[in-house]
Amino acid sequence: MSSVTLENVVKYYYPAVGAADSKPVKGLNNINMRIAEGETVSVVGPSGCGKSTLLKVIAGLEFADEGRVLYNDFDVTKITPQDRGVGMVFQDYALYPTKEGKNNMSYYFEVHHRSAEEKEQRLRETSELMGIGFDMLMGRQVDTLSGGEKQRVGIARAIVREPNVFLMDEPISNLDAKLRERTRTEIRRLLKKFGITTLYVTHDQQEAIFMGDRIAVMRAGSLEQIGTFDELYYAPANLFVATLIGTPPISILPGELAHGTLRAAGQTELALPEQLSGGLPQGSLRLGVRPEGWLVAREPEPGSLAMNVTRIERLFTERAAFAHGDVNGAPVNALVPLDFPDAKMLYLRPDWERAYIFAADAETALHVPGVPELF
């Protein structure tokens, strides 16, 4: 087991042959990252943002064009995947279709010329780790397994070798919702048990939060921010991270700041607290408020924003409801109590303790609430 460090990793991509623009694109743009030993980091971002490329660079399936990749303090930048000793799990399982479950797992021992006893012992140990019924899967032909079973074999194949680093590329996104939920818990349990350094790539925010000790947010080849969920949620580095993390998403309203008063969404004058407006530049801004950051009233009050409600979504398991709608065209979501009666209009005031302020033309965060100290 080892820690993984990326130093200024750059990976160029060459556009398809015959494309109009044939200049190489940066698929990975100066990625700096450190994954501590035994830590699980999930990587989240929209499709095509370079998540999978990042994983391939760490696995050695692609080589970084610039920068270094270190396992512990050992430079593996130019080392082939065969010699890196990583375990990898793929979205499409990538099991060897002509081999049965057991032989899928033993290919590693075969190519490394390990003894039959060692192989048998590791297979047995892994089978026990994987839990009930796994030894049944090992004897079966791969094409007779269901998606979930295939991925269990895929995970077992990755851990049977005691990998330095465990890499998972959207391992459960091909499964149906119910099974995904279960497999997610299962993988988390296994990761905790092994304590292997893990990089978990997903496009599902919820999954990233569930799996990762820390979450890395990527966009267009760049690492936007890496941190715990609370850091990303309460102290996003920029507007992109703020909108990506959190369901329903943060509401963003354009505004003008003048003399301590914010004219938000072109209609209402909101008075900013002194300590907040002091640090902000005058002029155009963007106000961000998360659903739980609104103070909701049913009757108009001075200094509140009128929200057209399109729907109130009641989440009975959460004992809460979300009001979805818009303020002057800008989509807004607000958290309301579960028994909140239906309404056409709601009147919202931001809780300034929980408000985010972003620059109007750039995505820079000018003010964030910061991680609350809960305990």
Next chain:
Amino acid sequence: MSLFPTVGRKQLGVRISWWLVVAFLAFGVFMHLVPFYIMITTSIKPATEAMAMPPTLWPRQPTFAAWGLVLKLSDIAKSVLSQPLSKYFLNSMIMTFGTMILSIPVTSLAAYAVSKLIKGRAAKNLFIFFIGTLMLPGIVSLIPSFLLTRNFPFPLPVAPNIPGTDVAFPTLRIWNTYWAVIIPAGFSAGNFLLFKGYFDGIPDSIINAARVDGGSEFNIFRRIILPMSIPVYAVVAYFTFGATWDSYLWPLVVIQDSAIAPLTLAIRRISDAFGAAGTTNPLTAVGASAGISELVSQGLSWNGLMVLGLLQAIPTFIFFIIAREYLLKGVKIQGLK
């Protein structure tokens, strides 16, 4: 069965068109079987009956005399066939399996490289280069290829002199050897296309998984890719076998020594000899050698040629049955995703 829906079979229109299709296909099968029927029945007819007009549908006196005579052809008529028939058979086998042993690994590894190992512009250019060789009719390259077998690497009748000397460049001559048939068939663009199409269908992630497992590129090919690709290998093996076993024009050009001639050339020679003797058509008789007269008197005419035709066809048929077995075995592996 998927040509028509199972539902609605009872409707008259569907039923009629169903039977029309069946009749059409049956006709096709019939048309393919008629030549074989004629070959088989003629081969067991006596010489005179084989020449009878109108031909008989079933031999009145079935006899295997022609089979016996053909197998001893070289003993009876040395001038027609200098080597025993089994020798030509062996020559054909050597050329066919030689070609398969060389061509299938070369072609499949090239296809695998272009499909999975080389990326981007280089892969595209290589692909176009290989496929480009398909665009040229084989007949166009016949003479240059022949010259190459004489004076490799010069496609010239005589190798040029080394500049400034009277000494010709050393050349490699494979003409009139087995290699002249085997080496030019070492790479087949058509089979390359088949292999590449199949390898393209294998997800990269399987290869990546094997790389992470520590398999070398060749080990991955041998242990992971090859077992998955049995069906395409079966198809290509069958095609290669058929094409080489039945090739006539190229061996005719590059093989002169009858000791290494394949069966196709031998059959042609016998057929010509019979033609000259007037056995196949009295009008074209130009004079027969003693050996041929002997054969004819013993009862060999078209029936003998049919025996030779069957001998030529049987190995392809057997090989087809073997290849088909593996083809069906491979269908199970298809469920990749």
